[in-house]
Amino acid sequence: GAVVSQHPSWVICKSGTSVKIECRSLDFQATTMFWYRQFPKQSLMLMATSNEGSKATYEQGVEKDKFLINHASLTLSTLTVTSAHPEDSSFYICSVNTGGTEKLFFGSGTQLSVL
Amino acid sequence: DAKTTQPTSMDCAEGRAANLPCNHSTISGNEYVYWYRQIHSQGPQYIIHGLKNNETNEMASLIITEDRKSSTLILPHATLRDTAVYYCIVRVAGSGYALNFGKGTSLLVTP
Numbered sequence: 001g002a003v004v005s006q007h008p009s010w011v012i013c014k015s016g017t018s019v020k021i022e023c024r025s026l027d028f029q030a031t032t033m034f035w036y037r038q039f040p041k042q043s044l045m046l047m048a049t050s051n052e053g054s055k056a057t058y059e060q061g062v063e064k065d066k067f068l069i070n071h072a073s074l075t076l077s078t079l080t081v082t083s084a085h086p087e088d089s090s091f092y093i094c095s096v097n098t099g100g101t102e103k104l105f106f107g108s109g110t111q112l113s114v115l
Numbered sequence: 116d117a118k119t120t121q122p123t124s125m126d127c128a129e130g131r132a133a134n135l136p137c138n139h140s141t142i143s144g145n146e147y148v149y150w151y152r153q154i155h156s157q158g159p160q161y162i163i164h165g166l167k168n169n170e171t172n173e174m175a176s177l178i179i180t181e182d183r184k185s186s187t188l189i190l191p192h193a194t195l196r197d198t199a200v201y202y203c204i205v206r207v208a209g210s211g212y213a214l215n216f217g218k219g220t221s222l223l224v225t226p
Binding site for chain 2: 004103105
């Protein structure tokens with residue numbers, strides 16, 4: 001089945017710096033990937049839909065200039081948290097839409113801690 | 116997508132069957148029932164999905180009522196590694212849309 005690789009697993013950064021998170025689809029060419037955010041003891045919240053070769057679609061309340069998404073190839077989408085602040089500390093998870101299999105596969109997640 | 120209702124938490128003894136209920140009374144005819152689980156600090160894992168027939172795979176069984184307004188996920192012999200948050204999600208198959216996660220059921224399997 002499809003395997004999703006997400007890196008890094010965890011990252012600690014200083015406030016004001018930018019952090020890039022990679023999501024790779026290893027077995028499937030994904031035209032669409034999804035990015036979620038999860039705060040402690042809460043459920044996953046969809047942030048944006050990443051579309052290969054076009055602009056990402058952001059959910060209401062998610063700042064597109066702060067959370068930059070690039071989906072330049074069918075196997076790689078990146079999420080860059082720009083000018084990170086402590087309130088951006090969260091668990092970020094990507095997901096691959098495998099189309100006809102009806103199943104979404106998820107990365108292992110990235111724990112971001114902003115000091 | 117139709118809304119689902121799940122108990123906040125459940126306990127199950129190791130080796131016993133874990134039966135996790137889900138209500139989805141507003142489900143539409145073309146919406147499937149999906150179950151995912153999330154073990155602490157990991158990404159969600161697909162378990163099973165179905166439309167109206169009962170389904171079984173190597174992980175679990177899915178029982179959907181005849182009126183499709185509720186379903187039950189059954190883990191036949193729960194182990195400690197099944198401790199996780201279980202999400203019941205209703206979604207149109209092949210829609211290409213993301214999954215919308217509710218609060219799920221936190222299952223604790225005890226020795």
